[in-house]
Amino acid sequence: MRLLHTSDWHLGRTFHTHSTLQHLGTVLSALVTAVREQHIDVVLVAGDVFDSSMPSIAAIELFQSAIAGIRHAGAQVVLTSGNHDSGTRLGMHAEWLGAAGIHLRTRTDRIADPVLLADEAGPVAVYGIPYLEPALFRQDRPGRRIGSHEQALRVAMDEIRADLDGRRTRSVVLAHCFAAGVPASDVERDLSRGGLDLVPASVFDGPDYVALGHIHGRATLSPRVRYSGAPLHYSFGEADARRGGWLVDLDSDGLADVTWLDLPVPRPLTVLTGPIEHLLTDEVAAGAADHWVKAQVTDQVRPTDGMRRLQRRFPHCVAFEWRPDTVADAGAESYAERVRGRSDPDLVADFLALTRNGAGPSDFERRLVDELLGGAA
């Protein structure tokens, strides 16, 4: 049996106010082609299918066409809800969609109720753990101590292992969480990882494969516990991350092989750094003309109209940062040490020079400051 592990489609997410639906549509049709060409039996989506609990009609339409395309290409689908999804809304129609080979596992009362798939070697139990908010999951499991995400997933995995004990089949689990042990460079920088939310990978001991979602770069915690990352780049922090999914092959003994499947990147991300005149003329930067561009301009004085000038060369420049090359070096002294013994008018003069690129007070300004502060010193 061959599964494709994906996650974090985030249908409907914007990128610096631009819709990503068209690009995501390109990626998902490539995914459908891969299902056909790579003979994929099951496509997994480990949470954050939509970016919002109330997705737009356009996002729902793309979801429907992608899922229909996957089914027509011959694969079944198992998906779970992430923290961005509404499990209830995403799971609507789950009962009869399951009969059509589209399996939605978005309810906490179905964690230990696997999707039973089969190949020539027998059954494979696929368990879907929806995103578990500890405060809510606690109400579903009275008597269990659930204060953290780790405890919530321990309870869920205990239930899955108990179910699995009675079946003795090959098994796959989908979950949506921050698992400990992801290399720092693979973690989206703007995601805050509170210690309470970190889940040790050992919580997932047991199944043949664990398909994780939540982190947007691919990561391998062990051969059998992995993140696929998102199918599109959703922030400049992910610019270097490859996009695609894991092809997971099960044989009669369990996990046989895991290989990476690249999916296309419709518009690559580029961060350009340098003085604005350089960015506007440099030959190398010309390669980024069709990319999403973040410009980090290093001029000492903030360029006038910088974004508009850059967008003439880079129509998809969507972010502009002014980062002057040199900033005042205060050395190792504290502020109090640096100003000790200096008069108030001198401090004002220093401040003006610092904030006006070296231009200290004019005669008029010095007279004014002396008049206001001089007498009080």
Ligand SMILES: [Mn+2]
């Ligand atoms: Mn998430």
